[in-house]
Amino acid sequence: MTGDPSVAHDTKHAHAHPSGATYLKVAAILTIITVVEVWAYYIPALVASPLFNPSLIILSAAKFLIVVLFYMHLKYDHKLFKVLFTGPLIIAGATIVALLFLFHQLKISF
């Protein structure tokens, strides 16, 4: 709380944040992905496919990334924040995967 907001101008501020148009585009993409996901949920043939779960996870990961990169402007911000976020994210992801493996919810076949 010591930091005074008026000097919060980080030096990298030069590369401007994306404009309103970008934000709208991003929103559109997010909506489309969501619609696709929900649509796929209602097609039994797709649900039955072994690729269903992986592709849904990829789609949601894509949404995740887009929001983080654009809305949370990680793409434009200081490198430090990328480190502060990706480090924990990797550990968190690895922990989930390890736990699912340990509880036999993920089966790895050699």
Next chain:
Amino acid sequence: MSMLRLRPAAPALLIAVALLTLSACGGTEYPNSTFNHTTDLNTAIDDLWGRLLFWGTIVFVVVEAALVYTIFRFRKRPGGPAAKQIHGNVALEITWTAVPALILVLIAIPTVKTIFETQAPAPAGALVVEVTGNQWWWEFKYPEYGITTANEVYIPVGRTANFVLRTKDVLHSFWIPQMGGKRDLITNKTNNLWFTPNVDLGTNAWNGFCVEYCGASHANMKFRLFTVQPDEFESWAQHQASVAVPHRTPAAPATVTTASNRQPPAPTAPAEPTLGYVFPAADLPDHVIPKTPVPARLTYDDALLANGDPVAGQQSFMMGGCIGCHAINGNPMAMSPIGPNLTHFASRHTLGGGLFPNDDHHLARWIKNAKAMKPGALMNTIGIGEYDPILKGPVTAGLTDAQIADVVAYLRSLK
């Protein structure tokens, strides 16, 4: 200053002395030692342990020696050389990264090998023993023979015993230090532990423990393992599988006031041929005989025990509510699986989760007030007038001391 020079050597000395002591003295002095090659499992573990100890000792000696040498050699001395301002050295860093890595590889390879060996499924033809953990006693079932017993388990030497481990309540862990590693008993899960006792173990008795903290009487959740010859085992198993009928043995020692249960070898075997093999009480090694003191405030007049009547005891066994929890194969009224199965109870050497010798002295007190004998015990307080923590007052509907003597006689007759 001179003391300082010696000081870090102290642990090294301790280790050396200790290693000597350990290698010098075998079984009896340390009856629960983990180092004996008694089973295939324990041999595998001990081989691995040998490597760990070897490399551990080397690392220990190298580090402590380097440390002692450094602080001795470079202690500040008047007129001594000035400190050299060294900031680092890449070659050294690489060396002391690589050498430990190498040592770890030498540990890791046999480790992984042993993991896969010892965790393979038990070989076919193994004797299955279903172990169920209960707060705070053990149930053992032999599906092959239709036996249910408690706190004492027999296995024949030379044949693989496969313990199938489950628990009825919280987590426990099954461990006979002399036989090899332990395994946890996990709620809603079945675990396995198997090993083959060496043939040369002979007829012997071993301590078993619960080693996962399981509440008030975790410390008192013990059992005994008996390794016996295959024919002895068959005899034992056949008898245990039979229904228990009261055997009257006039010679039965009615009053045993000493804590020890070193009785003369049971004269029953020749006299009553129907009885099967039981590990002879006289041969029990000292360390499997419990020495737990009886709480002083729990009083019972042992003289009553002489007049115990088994037939009346069987009645009291029902009146006293024992059948609410205990099963006796042969007594159709007693079917409950809540407490330990008491069929052939008299053939056991301990009672209360291996906490006391199974003699009349202890049994009477146990029945009178199990909770006083064993903290938290989940058996009702039976003796009239005893304080019961659940009722928060004295027991009114229970058994008198004389009735307890009858029950003791009844249980004693279940050979």
Next chain:
Amino acid sequence: MASIAAPTTAAYASGENENTGIWSWITTVDHKRIGTLYLWTALFFFLVGGFEAVLIRTQLMRPNMGFVSAETYNQLFTMHGTTMVFLAIMPLSAAFFNYLIPLQIGARDVAFPRLNAFSYWVYLLGGIFITLPILFKLAPNGGWFGYAPLTTNRFSPGPNIDFWVLGLQILGISSLAAAFNFITTIINMRAPGMSLMRMPMFTWMSFVVQFLVVLAFPPITIALFFLLMDRFFGTTFYAIAAGADPLLWQHLFWVFGHPEVYILILPAFGLVSEVLPTFSKKPLFGYNVMVYSGIMIGFLGFGVWAHHMFAVGMGAVADSIFSLMTMLIGIPTGVKIFNWIATMWSGEIRFTVPMKFAIALIALFTIGGISGVMHSSPPADLQQTDTYFVVAHFHYVLFGGSIRGIFAGISFYYPKMTGRHLDESLGNWHFWLNFIGMNLTFFPMHFSGLLGMSRRIYTYDAGQGWDLFNMMATWGTYLLVVATAIFVWNFVRSRTRGAIAGNDPWGGATLEWSIPSPPPEYNFAQIPEVTSRYPLWDLKAPEKTAGIDHSHADAMTITDAHAVPVHEETERHTAKELGIPMPYPTVKPLVVAFSMVVMFCGLLFLRNGMFAVAMTITIGGGAAMVAGLYSWLTAPLE
């Protein structure tokens, strides 16, 4: 808390007119005062935990002892573990984080001074909350890792475990708040020129620890939250009848638990890395490698948790993976050990009390580390787990490592904190009795463990071959009591009677030694500009640092900070005289902390079916907390 009043040292006496009343301590936001509060409180809890250990050991002195009952014993070891881990070592480390980090990085305070006060108050109140029940024989009794389902209502119907669940939840909040604070402080409050690779090693290890806290506490928060829901609201997370898997608790707990042990040791490693170079008159050997190995230990620490569960039957593949990961950690840790020895190599070693503790840490931690590697081999661990061999392992790393590092740190920084030295000969008595007592207590446990003695047993039978080892351990503990008593006496007495210490009594290399002892409230009258890893040696003994890179911070940041080259500050002024704005004292963090604890307390009433009372207290506490927060956040800082 009156006894905590500021030390009346020469420096304080010399005209500095500081407010020392009790109210000033309650409202303080000064990182040094908060550090002092942490230190006193944590030392108190260390004594409590030690006292519990003494009772434990007395009960185990001989077979079949009746000194305490089974129930009492179970509460004692649970509280001993919980107290030592959460109320003693972590906050002792926090005392150093608070006191030292801003001084070492050349800052006037932490990033969020009021949050810092909040962390302390939450810790204090949480500590009281979890400890008090032992006076009523209602203390938690499920072991420090509280395995479900034993800790669920069905098997622990009393309020004992409630105190544990809520207490740890409260303490977790304290640690997390502090961690965010220190991460920000270290990233953002460094003096100009103090690049990451110029930070003192203690600050570096603390930095790593903060990330461990930030990532390790959420899993236990969740695990505890599940247990809380199960106990108070009848959910089924650990309910065996609903098909729950008790390994869920174990995994979540150890995902936290293993990083936690590095949370406990890395600050000690950091302290020792300050002490060893100072008394060897040499820079730390392999600074970069020390940094990387610390990071490595922290990182690998997240991939080994299941080595606490080798007996649960995870399967051969999982056992192997966790075993290998665990062994890997030995490598960076070994690197640290060897670099410390190399630091002393060809130095001029002075055997001061802090140095003795630091050397002893190397000697004893190694023993604990080696037994750790012995655990890491699952088949071997099947003979060791849940026996006294494990107890020996972790006391060697914790008491031999963490506590020793902290004692090194206390005797090293005492002059900085108080302006006076600890008594050297009392310090030596403390050290030697402690060293002998520690080995006498814990070394025999290796044997009793391998010879079959399991842990967490309130009694054991005669004739099991363990009598001698237990007798030794108990007598060792009594020696430790004497040693600790000497320490306490020295610690208390030297505040007023110790020899006066100057700015830099030991010939240190880092910024904290460039300012008066005890430091003025603003720390640095002028923010120093750092040009190398050893700023004070640059100033006082340039020949020592000639061999390393020096460079200045870039011009812009310097003007921003009004930085001046490192110099020794000898004069004391008040902040007002210097025109340095200081944060206002405020009681609001305490108010928020208190209402938060009240909020948690409310849940206790659910146990007696007093739903309305519980909800009133909880919601009332919560509302007070939010109101307090608003008022805190809308008030200016300085």
Next chain:
Amino acid sequence: MSAHTTAAGHDDGHVHHHYTTTGLDNRKIAIWAFIGSECMLFASLIATYLIYKGRSIVGPFPHTEYVNEAGQIFKPILDIPVTSASTFVLLMSSLFMVLALQAVQIKHLPLPDGAGWWTRAQRSSQLWLFMTASFGAIFLMFQAYEFTAFVHEGLTVKTNLFGSTFFTLTGFHGAHVTAGVLWLTSLLWIDRTRGLGPQDELIVDIAALYWHFVDVIWIVIFTLVYLIQ
């Protein structure tokens, strides 16, 4: 949070420039560290949900039908259309949030001649803050509806493993949204009382980061809990 700025500093003319090593504001570093920590928090919750998936002994179940001993039929309980709608609402609130931040940043720029309503609207932080907060609130209403519907259909926190994990996971998320709505409302309040300008960019940015993170978590939850079977 909004803290400092409201009362402190600016009007007394004495603005002392705090030096920071990176030039970044402390609060922004702290919020990112906090978000990192939250990753682990939700990882634990999500892992638990997935671990217990398919392990409930009794229904209702999320994706499959369940008939109890009494012959009572429980339909798959999850209501995908409703949740899709609420997911969309939360996504849109994220859009409004970025627009709010942008509005704070560009508010002071002069309006070009003949600026349309969109250009004007883009400068209204109050509008977007209000929209964000109310969409957050709508999301919460969806969730309240979903929870009550489930309870009526016989699923509570006590029913089975699914109930416990589901309510806890989504409830934790809901609590985060609630905190976010409160936070945004406070910002809106400040905006209404004294107006937020470019100098307040940071406090809006921090709230925005939090809000987006909560959104991102929902993206994961929606897929893993609702869509994957």
